[in-house]
Amino acid sequence: AQTVTQSQPEMSVQEAETVTLSCTYDTSESDYYLFWYKQPPSRQMILVIRQEAYKQQNATENRFSVNFQKAAKSFSLKISDSQLGDAAMYFCAYRSAWKTSYDKVIFGPGTSLSVIP
């Protein structure tokens, strides 16, 4: 079974600085998707960024970028120029690309990010 681990329960960053959130996962599959979701205090879970395992190029979405290391099964999120609105719970998630189990989106325990003004 696949598992997702986030080893940092809490992180903090100074406004305008850069922070990296860690995520590792375990799978025997070769084709899958990885996601970072953000859950602010409003509780709405929002997709931040997505990575397809077959793509070697790291995904980037404005101030958010990932460092995807497939061999190491590592998928970290870098937030540049941190803003107060970035304060939230961040979840790393895994989804198999196989049709029989594609519907299982497995989440890590989350990292609570605080942004210091």
Add this chain to the structure above:
Amino acid sequence: ETGVTQTPRHLVMGMTNKKSLKCEQHLGHNAMYWYKQSAKKPLELMFVYNFKEQTENNSVPSRFSPECPNSSHLFLHLHTLQPEDSALYLCASSQAAGASLTEAFFGQGTRLTVV
């Protein structure tokens, strides 16, 4: 706004009550999910429906009963719950495998308190 709507946003119920949570999406998605989010615990997948058929029941107690009458609506019927069932219940939907968008879209959740 993600396109997934959950009602009610808050619910307080007694252990002998029967209530239902509702989830609605008009994104054209084929899969819908119920997740339970408790404090200090990872998100727990409860149920998955694909094309209105239940494809996953993650060992959820029978006091939780899902219903998916069509691809746009998902319900979670609750009866004789326990205080430990108090949590945030999140609904999500996604497209089927092979689609260009693979991520799940979430509702805002129902904060359930069992007294």
